[in-house]
Each structure stands twice: as C-alpha cells, then as structure tokens.
C-alpha cells in the first residue's frame with residue numbers, strides 16, 4: 116500500500132475523517148467507515164475497494180484484541196500550516212510523511228527533537244515557513260531514526276477529539292458480545308493447568324465411569340445424580356462435564372463458544388440447579404475420540420483460563436463417558 120497526502124480530497128474530506136494505523140505496514144491512512152450490521156469496512160482514501168479492511172464482531176475473541184484494534188484509530192491529523200510553525204516545539208508528537216522512493220509517501224508518528232528556525236518570508240500575501248524540524252520517527256521502517264522535515268510534511272495529531280460514530284458503535288457491539296459469552300483470558304504469567312485445577316476441585320459423579328480420575332474422586336458424591344443425565348445426551352461417544360457455569364448460560368452459547376475457539380461442532384446442555392446454588396453444571400458432548408483430544412487440549416491449555424461472564428472460572432472438565 117502507498118498513500119499520497121492523507122488530506123487530498125478526491126471525495127468529500129468529511130468522509131475520510133478517521134486515521135487508521137494499518138496492520139500491514141504500520142503506517143497511518145485516512146479512512147472512512149461503513150458499518151453494515153456487525154461488519155465494519157474501512158475504505159482508504161485514494162485506494163480502490165480491493166484495499167478495504169473488513170472487521171466483523173464475531174471474529175474478536177478477547178477484549179485485549181479489541182483494545183489493540185481500538186488503539187489503531189484516531190481522528191484525522193490536521194496538516195500544519197506555515198503560520199502554525201510556532202506550535203511545533205520539542206517533545207510534540209506529529210504525524211510525519213516519509214518517502215522511501217521519492218513518491219511513495221507514508222505517514223508515521225514522530226516526536227519533535229529540535230527546530231532550526233529561519234525567518235519566515237511573505238510571498239503573494241502568504242506566510243512561508245522555511246524552518247527545519249528534526250524529528251525522531253516512532254514506528255515504521257525508520258523507527259528510532261532522526262529525520263529532517265519541513266512543515267509541509269507534518270500534521271498535528273488530534274488526540275482528544277471524539278472517535279467516529281460508526282467505529283464507536285462497532286466497538287460497543289464487540290464489547291457487548293464478549294461480555295455476554297464465556298471468554299478466554301490470556302494468562303501466560305500465572306497459568307494454572309486446567310487439569311491440575313480440576314484435580315484439586317473436582318466433584319465427580321459417583322456412579323459414572325471417569326477416564327480422567329482425579330485423586331480425590333472416590334470421596335466425592337456431591338453430584339451423584341449426574342449419571343441420570345447420561346441418557347439425555349443421546350448415545351454420543353464422549354461427554355465432558357463442566358462446572359461453575361452461570362445459571363442463565365444457554366447451551367447454544369457453549370456450542371458457539373467452543374466452535375469459535377476450536378472449530379469443533381459439539382452438543383451442550385446446562386443442568387437444572389437448586390435455587391440455593393450460585394452456579395450450575397453442564398455437559399459438552401462430542402462424537403469422536405479425535406475431537407475429544409482437540410477439546411481437551413483447548414480446555415487444558417495453560418495460556419488461558421475460561422471465565423464466565425460473571426467472572427467465575429469455568430472448569431472441572433472430565434470425561435464422563437466413552438461410549
């Protein structure tokens with residue numbers, strides 16, 4: 116991708132009032148947003164539709180992922196005018212164009228290190244700035260380099276203006292979706308083995324043959340009625356019991372969640388619970404051993420913990436039956 120002046124106006128400039136830091140080259144581009152249902156399209160100024168970037172609500176897995184995208188947007192940066200030279204002082208963050216071949220200008224953030232002032236001239240009634248701005252590029256291929264710039268190649272970053280309404284709505288939709296389903300939290304530092312946690316906290320069905328037997332399994336009989344539900348699960352090859360579920364969690368949410376993270380098609384059910392219980396149990400049903408292993412790997416992955424929307428760690432997974 117390449118870009119000309121981000122403020123060039125081949126379409127009404129008001130349409131391109133958002134800056135987006137591209138995922139492909141980390142440069143800033145002027146974009147306009149189109150929101151169609153749960154799909155956000157970014158259209159790049161002076162580029163064809165083939166270059167559009169498309170984001171869909173359903174593809175976001177974590178809030179962190181959403182925040183990383185949100186950080187790539189900001190209001191359009193304003194081109195500095197010659198008579199605004201005094202605004203550019205040491206420490207100010209600017210958006211600077213940088214050319215790699217004399218014509219391919221791309222925009223990156225830079226911090227002003229110093230300004231070499233020259234007396235401004237006035238030609239044809241307009242003020243002309245001939246100062247040199249020494250900036251340190253902050254990202255892109257020349258990150259960390261000192262570069263001399265003239266005022267035409269600098270834009271002032273608008274840090275505090277409101278974001279585009281389409282973008283705001285899209286971000287809100289993603290947040291709501293993520294908050295209404297179980298989510299995977301990155302937990303690389305304090306990861307605990309799901310199986311280890313299971314072994315410490317498990318409550319196993321007394322009458323059910325478990326393939327993964329925790330050490331204290333024989334002592335537990337809290338849910339001896341779970342075996343009753345085996346028949347309701349329809350003769351599938353394996354059944355995982357899951358614990359600590361929110362009582363209003365729907366089976367379809369579990370199915371959708373597992374599918375979105377593992378591509379596995381499963382069946383699920385949420386068991387009724389006593390009104391005095393704060394949470395409930397459920398089951399995930401799989402149709403073959405290969406899928407069982409894939410699901411086990413996902414559930415036991417040490418890089419994340421699965422949380423309910425009310426913040427409980429969903430777990431206590433075990434194989435109830437291998438039929």
Ligand SMILES: [Zn+2]
Nearest residue numbers: 200244245246
């Ligand atoms: Zn100047």
